[in-house]
Amino acid sequence: MTALPTTAQPTGLEWDLLERVPGRPLPGHLYTDAAVYDADLRHVFGRHWFLATTEAEVREPGDFVTIDVDRRSIIVIRDDDGQVRAFHNVCRHRGARLLTEPSGFVGNLTCGYHSWTYGTDGRLLHAPGLTGTDPACLSLRAVAVRAVAGLVFLSLAAVPPTDIDDFAALATPYLEPHGLARAKVAAQVDLEEAGNWKLVMENNRECYHCDGHPELSCSFFPTYGLEAHEVPERLRPAHERFTAAEADLHARCVELGLPDALLEDLVDPDVAHRVAREPLDGAGESFSLTGRAVVRRPLADLGEARLGRLSIHTQPNAWLHVLSDHAVVFSVLPLGVDRTLVRTTWLVHEDAVEGVDYDLAELTHVWTETNAQDSAFVALTQAGVADPAYEPGPYTSSEYQVDHFLSWYTAKMLDGLTAGRAS
Known part of the structure; x- marks a missing residue:
């Protein structure tokens, strides 16, 4: 159990979190209760860095x-000086939404209601008839933003946690050689899953269910997540194949000067993370039914196609895989207590041409199918945790990252709840 805070008597939600049993999921109502969901928005997405785009x-x-x-x-938005910025999408006049499209291009940000106009740096440039107020006091409300080697993180906190700097220092040497900051979007798919955002994240944090992903299993080793002593006899050949591929990948990384040491700190930091280079099965080049690359133009000029996957997980809402030919970036955004957006973005070399260098259906096939399968698993779990008969069961050893995710979540929620009572 988590240690008791030394402040005033804990609230009901705090007791629920304090009494969480390590090695088991949360009680069912923490996935279904609207008040808990609102607390998640305040104390997780409202206080900590999350991957946005x-x-x-x-x-x-x-x-x-x-x-x-x-x-x-x-x-x-990228401003006129080339800097990535972020703002609340709320006009400083009477609150109208400034932009209603999911993406696009603007010269300035002009409110469609009363034509208040802002620069790409957020400054109020024009407000018809406004007198007696300094426009400098009416700039758009800024949101903290940090670009990390092509990934864009946001923090809604008034004083954002500072350890995004530590994560950036760790992750940048792994990501930078792959050129994500120079890549372009080949495809983006939004999938609304019928489940609480925590269940979506928990599902991603383990491969115990990966037998349910036949397309992904063509490139994932069937022993992924198992320790050597846990591998059953029937999977020994696959484990030996994995061990050989792992050694081969390490040798190639040394030759190319690519860092490949496992970096894993999934509980304590604000941007808790796992950074790993891992081999792929089959040809070992990409996510496809053969393991062969699906983009003819490599993502970066590294001179080697068989680089497996650079996988990065960050709490609370993201994971990505970077391969020699493309990258796939996933972000999870809560829409409601039992509705979650999973956004999948496929990145390719900036000069890669659809229909020439890659076939879009082939590029997206594995993860389109895998996402649909995961969405069904999440919906099944959401229905089950809402059942009065549900009791949290024990995790297997291969689900340790799920346990770490819930340990991170529990600690950050308690930090927020106790800080709120103290203020």
Whole structure:
């Protein structure tokens, strides 16, 4: 059990979190209760860094995307000086939404209601008839933003946690050689899953269910997540194949000067993370039914196709895989207590041409199918945790990352709840 705080008597939700049993899921109502969901928005998405988008989606000055986190809408835009910025998508006059499209290009940000106009840096440039107020006091409300080697993180906190700097220092040497900051978007698919955002994340944090992903299993080793002593006899050949591929990948990384040491700290930091280079089965080049690359133009000029996958997980809402030929970036955004957006973005070399260098259906096939399968698993779980008969069962050893995710979540929620009572 988590240690008791030394402040005043804990609230009901705090007791629920304090009494969480390590090695088991949360009680069912923590996935179904609207008040808990509201607390998640305040104390997780309202206080901590989360992955919002990629630099590939805002390549040029004036390019923007809008990010929705439940009722909040945030504009991420590249300003006229080339800097990535973020603002609340709320006019400073009477609150109208400034941008209603999910993405696009603007010269300035003009409110469609009364024509208040803002620059791409958020400054109020024009407000018809406004007198007696300094326009400098009416700039758009900024949101903290940090670009990390092509990934764009946001924090809604008034004082954002500072350890995003530590994560950036760790992750940048792994990501930078792959050129994500220069990549372009080949495809983006939004899938609304019928489940609480925590169940979506828990599902991703384990491969215990990966037998349910036949397309992904063509490139994932069937022993993924198992320790050597846990591998059953029937999977020994696959484990030996994995061990050989792992050694081969390490040798190639040494030759190319690519870092490949496992970096794993999934509980304590604000941007808790796992960074790993891992081999792929089959040809070992990409996510496909053969393991062969699906993009003829490599993502970066590394001179080697068989680089497996650079996988990065970050709490609370993201994971991505970077391969020699493309990258796939996933972000999870809560829409309601039992509705979650899973956004999947496929990135390719900036000069890769659809129909020439890649076939879009082939590029997206594995993860389109896998996402649909995961969505069904999440819906089944959401229905089950709402059942009065549900009791949290024990995790297997291969589900340790799920346990770490819930340990991170529990600690951050308790931090927020106790801080709220103290203020």
